[in-house]
Amino acid sequence: VSSVLRLAVDRERCLGHARCVALAPALFSFDETAERAEVLAAVVPAEEREAAERAYRSCPENAITLGEA
C-alpha cells in the first residue's frame, strides 16, 4: 500500500524563480499575474514522485512542502 504524497507551495515564501515548473511541469504551473508558482496536483501521482522530490529539493526558498498524508 503506497501512501498519498501531498504537495503545496507557500505563496508567501515563493519568489517565482519557476525552477519547480521547469523540473516538474506536470505538477507546477506559473501564475504570471502573481509571479508565483501554483500546484497543479495537490496529490502527487506515483509517476511524478521523483519529479516532485527534485522540485522540492531545488526550491531556493524552501517554499515547497511535500509530505505523506
Ligand code: SF4
Ligand atoms: S522554485 Fe520555489 S520559489 Fe521558485 S517558483 Fe517554485 S516554489 Fe516558488
